[in-house]
Amino acid sequence: MTFDVSHKVGRGGHAKAFFRHIARDADQKAGFVFPQSNPNIVPERTALNMTMVNDGSGSVRRLASVDGRPPSDELDDYLKQRLESVGRALRKDAVLIRGVVLQLDPKWFAEHDASWREKGPSKESYAYMGAALDWAVAEFGADNIVGFSVHLDELHPGLQVAVVPVTGDGRLSQKDFFKGPADLRRQHKELRAVMAEAGYDVEHRVTERSREHLSSSEFQRKADWLREATGELEKEREASDSVRRRLASRDSDLDDRESVAVEKERELASRRAAAEHAVRDANEARRQAQLAQRTAAQAREDADAESQRMRDINARLESVPADVDRWLDKVKVGGKPLRELFDADMAKARNTRRSLVEMMGRDMRPDVTRFDRER
Structure with missing residues (x-):
């Protein structure tokens, strides 16, 4: 009791x-x-x-x-x-x-x-x-x-x-x-x-x-102290809850920002890969163009050299010594002057050489238009 x-x-x-x-x-x-x-x-x-x-x-x-x-x-x-x-x-x-x-x-x-x-x-x-x-x-x-x-x-x-x-x-x-x-x-x-x-x-x-x-005063002071202490604890609890809510909100914002950053990083990586691929393609195209230019230049040089060689051969063929030229006018073969046969053979030889030069020129010239289409 x-x-x-x-x-x-x-x-x-x-x-x-x-x-x-x-x-x-x-x-x-x-x-x-x-x-x-x-x-x-x-x-x-x-x-x-x-x-x-x-x-x-x-x-x-x-x-x-x-x-x-x-x-x-x-x-x-x-x-x-x-x-x-x-x-x-x-x-x-x-x-x-x-x-x-x-x-x-x-x-x-x-x-x-x-x-x-x-x-x-x-x-x-x-x-x-x-x-x-x-x-x-x-x-x-x-x-x-x-x-x-x-x-x-x-x-x-x-x-x-x-x-x-x-x-x-x-x-x-x-x-x-x-x-x-x-x-x-x-x-x-x-x-x-x-x-x-x-x-x-x-x-x-x-x-x-x-x-x-x-005593009454002591009791009142103790009661007041307990009430104030309780109020302070409640304020601290509210402040702690507010900080916890702000931290949770900040964590959520950070998560969202991190997701956005990751997505942007992926997008930038994709763009960098595309740019590097484009650079490689451009370098390859430039290399192919330079190769084609060198090939075309070499083909032109070879064609020019062959043309000159053919011209030299034709000149030698066209030049007939004077005594041979007089002999062609005097001799007849089958009732026809040898000059006519000679001229006909020379004309045929020239046509053959001309066709050969043209054919060689086409084969040695690079197909630039095909390269442009592929590029």
């Missing part, structure tokens, strides 16, 4: 923040959502909580929104009403509220009421929490119970009681109700006795929270 009275709420608006924490279910139902510093709260289950306020006539009732204000303000209204009974001015360091946490062992819920998250606490669980609440009312006085809340939206069910420490003689003195370690041991012992009488097998243990003994 957890018994924790370490939370102290002072002046300066801390009480209203504390009430909005314990009465978050009533505020949420009325459309008011305030930030909570407890990371163990599950907002989806907050509506299952139950918060009650002292009605001023010895009983309690559920909170309600009055004049459009958050329902948790009703706890603050009762606190102010109760403080009006204090006969002297409040000190600056006065403790207005002591928060009392009464919580059954989570192991007990695991063994006896495992479905509390889905169905809510069983009648037996509520009976034990009611016995703990009865002890608090008897210990601190019904008028000093500002209100209480059964929280079902955290890791384990718990009962939180808000106690305003007003004495019977009209003083605000939390030391009269929480006198020190010895008196806390007495309260522990009496609470265990009440729970045991109700049938709960109780075993006392001191919690870490009990050892903290946070």
Whole structure:
């Protein structure tokens, strides 16, 4: 059984923040959502909580929104009403509220009421929490119970009681109700006795929270620090997500650019190959043209040389010595002058030589037009 009275709420608006924490279910139902510093709260289950306020006539009732204000303000209204009974001015360091946490062992819920998250606490669980609440009312006085809340939206069910420490003689003195370690041991012992009488097998243990003994200002500073740290972590997470998205976008752009670069490289390689092929073709065409020119020049030289040789032969043939020329005029063969036969033979020889020269000229001249067509 957890018994924790370490939370102290002072002046300066801390009480209203504390009430909005314990009465978050009533505020949420009325459309008011305030930030909570407890990371163990599950907002989806907050509506299952139950918060009650002292009605001023010895009983309690559920909170309600009055004049459009958050329902948790009703706890603050009762606190102010109760403080009006204090006969002297409040000190600056006065403790207005002591928060009392009464919580059954989570192991007990695991063994006896495992479905509390889905169905809510069983009648037996509520009976034990009611016995703990009865002890608090008897210990601190019904008028000093500002209100209480059964929280079902955290890791384990718990009962939180808000106690305003007003004495019977009209003083605000939390030391009269929480006198020190010895008196806390007495309260522990009496609470265990009440729970045991109700049938709960109780075993006392001191919690870490009990050892903290946070004042209201310390609690508020810690809550503010946790809220700021959470905000900074959220900002860092958002910044990290933004950087991750930018990197992913950049990687995608780089992939696209790399694909475009690869395609361009392939296109350039194809163009280079085509250009090199064209250069090779042009060089081959130029080489063939030069070869054809050399062949044609050589053919022309050979043709010219052969023509000259034939002209020389023809000249020798045409030149007849004077005594032979006179002899041709005097001699007759078959009744015809030898001159006529000689002239006829010479004419035939000239025609033969002319045909031979023309034929040789055609065979030795290169076929330039065929080369041009092939090129």
